[in-house]
Amino acid sequence: MNAITQPVNPAKLVERQPLALQDADWVRWSLIAIAVSFISLFICLPLGLVIFKALSKGIEAYGAALSEPDALAAIRLTLLTAMVTVPLNTVFGVAAAWAITRFEFKGKSLLTTLIDLPFSVSPVISGLIFVLVFGAEGWVGDWLIARDIKIIFAVPGIILATLFITFPFVARQLIPLMQEMGNQEEEAALSLGASGWKTFWAVTLPNIKWALLYGVLLCNARAMGEFGAVSVVSGHIRGLTNTLPLHVEVNYNEYNIVGAFAGASILAGLAVVTLILKTVLEWQQANR
């Protein structure tokens, strides 16, 4: 997982090979053709289709699909979920990276492995475990029913499942970077009399800000786009517990193609913005 989210320096992609190591023209061009057609087929085509389908009945139908009450409620719930989960997981990511990279302690590699756990759990299982805890037949089910507190098939369940799914993103970005940076700069600041907080804000944060931003971005994209886990705990109540991805599903299953793709286009737009910011981040790092 680590390898995927680590930025690659794009400037290094254009190094010239010595003449003896160059492949024959026909090899080069056929491989480029295979790669470009594969990417066009599996990536460019889907991206184009979202936009085409969303606008297939005209821009007015698109606007209408997004301004109907259920769509607006889905957008609001998606924003609320991201607004709760992203800051929490960001604070966690910074705290975990600080503890793991700045100190030596027993069980450190176990802790690092445990932080990665949610990546290897199927989204559906991520939802299921919260049903097992908070559902009607769950561990605290009777207690919750007696007090009329709803977690499953309600907003808190959606937030909890999203917290679980997006848990490792920020920590995963920060740990390798802070490990590589070492702590000499912070030790220098501390020995010159800066307080712990001052050291963090003035020394650590400026050094990690791009990786932190990228981690937050990935975390946010996943928080807004998560489908499997949320679908298990949501109950699909229109206008109440449908997030944007669930709204897309419901509309698609009801053959409301414009409605489904209008919602999908917002989520695809979010993915595109994430990719653009990621590219900008790669350039920032390459120019340093």
Place this chain on the structure above:
Amino acid sequence: MAQSSIMPGFRPAISFTIVYLSLVVLIPLSTLVFQSFQLSWDDYVHIITNKRVLSSFRVSFSTALIAALVASFFGFIVAWVLVRYSFFGKRFFHALIDFPFALPTAVAGIVLATIFQPSGFLGKLLIDSFGVQVAFKPLGIVMALIFISIPFVVRTVEPVLLEFESSMEEAASSLGATRLQVFGKIIFPNVFPALLTGFALAFARGVGEYGSVIFIAGNLPYVSEIVPLLIVTKLEQFDIEGATAIALTMLVISFLLLLLINALQYWVRKRSGQL
């Protein structure tokens, strides 16, 4: 060393990390294990050896395996082309590789279903020219999983190809090796561990994938029903025991895969001299 360091904030940082990790991840995940203790071994075996359950495992694993293999083959070519050649639009394609990773799975699902359904753009083409129907068949699941797998393969192979020292290639070709020999005996063996890691990551992700698959799969029991969907179906029928037993089996398999991936990455680092 934690005590002797002048670094501040160990106690608050580690306490918050452990408490938050326990609340959000460990305690919820442990319920799955405890819940399945309520099942007797015979009940468990009975649930898992049910024909429909076994079929769904077969569908999930075989489609994920084929998709990871196809994605590894093409992903390797894509990584190779992106690292070694220069061509118009290369930076654009480089940036696009992560799109499946950033795109919400439900969106990927409806888009792929629309493209490959019999009346869709590619679906119609494939039926008319080859008589092959993709959507609502296991082949549709494979297509969705290939889409999901691309970034995993490309992004693990790319850095290794980038760091690859050309001096070995130079030595081989100056000693008279053909391009094909250099590739087969020098380059590929060095990239292979990374390719295997990418393949394993793609496979592990594919087995658990839900959102991008269910729209294109057709979800026919015994034919194109994947394990995650069966868990959801059991839950909707309030069969908590069935859902738990299947989920635990999946979870154990995922962890074994995770162990394998970690071992592979250790091997890769060791071979490339980082350890």
